[in-house]
Amino acid sequence: MLIETLAAIQDLPIAVALRNGRWSYAAVNGGHVVGIALLFGAIVPLDLRLIGLWRSVPIRTLKRILVPVAATGLGLAISAGLLMFSIRAVEYAAKPVFQLKLALIALAIANALLLRRAAAWEASQDMVGIAPPLRLRVAGAFSMLLWLSVIACGRTIAFVD
């Protein structure tokens, strides 16, 4: 059932076109990288603030800039990633490192969403000059660790069977 679905995905016209294309494939590949750059480039400064750097800058100010950039990057990375996945869906889905990557992405997104619901998050929006609460520091550290691991897994896909 799953294998049939995956096989159908890689037979989609767009998957066939990308599998045989030159610049279309390069463009999607590049889009994935740009998405990752925006996501990681925005999330690391925010995570570092959560950990305790730049305490004079309110989280509210920082997040207004960095959260939309990170979310846009995530959306771009996922869109381009799905297109690249479609090229060899059966093969990628079977790779343990790819499965691990998906699980880590889910954890990283859950980490961010759970933080937004935490009382400590709401309470620290305008705090300046003091160490952030433990809840934020933990979330920030996990976020960096998880996204870095996601990138490492992604990079590894090309090098392992």
Next chain:
Amino acid sequence: MLDRRTIVKGLAATPLMFAGVAHAHHGWSWAEDATFEITGVIRSAKLGNPHGILKMKAKGEDWTVEVGQPWRNARAGLKDSMLAKGVELTVRGNRARDPKLKVVKAARITIKGQNYDLYPERVS
């Protein structure tokens, strides 16, 4: 503890994590410099981005041949139908440095006496 300097150092070190991972596929660094040649029969072919891969039987051994992306194969004059199961071919290229890996990256493929140069500058 976690001060600025430690964090900067940590970020600077992360590329090193990836440096040792590469072995197959990208570039030629994983392959020997010396040219290698092997003749065999294709058992299966998986063509298309990001890499074209042939499984080949040669001298009773199972070999993996890395061919080009579609544009490179097309430029060399190779059609997908020529890289199909049962076709006998000679591969000239560079094999993996690790002798346990029976993998060769093709620079030239010869079928029925006809040369198809994937990397003309490497076989001239």
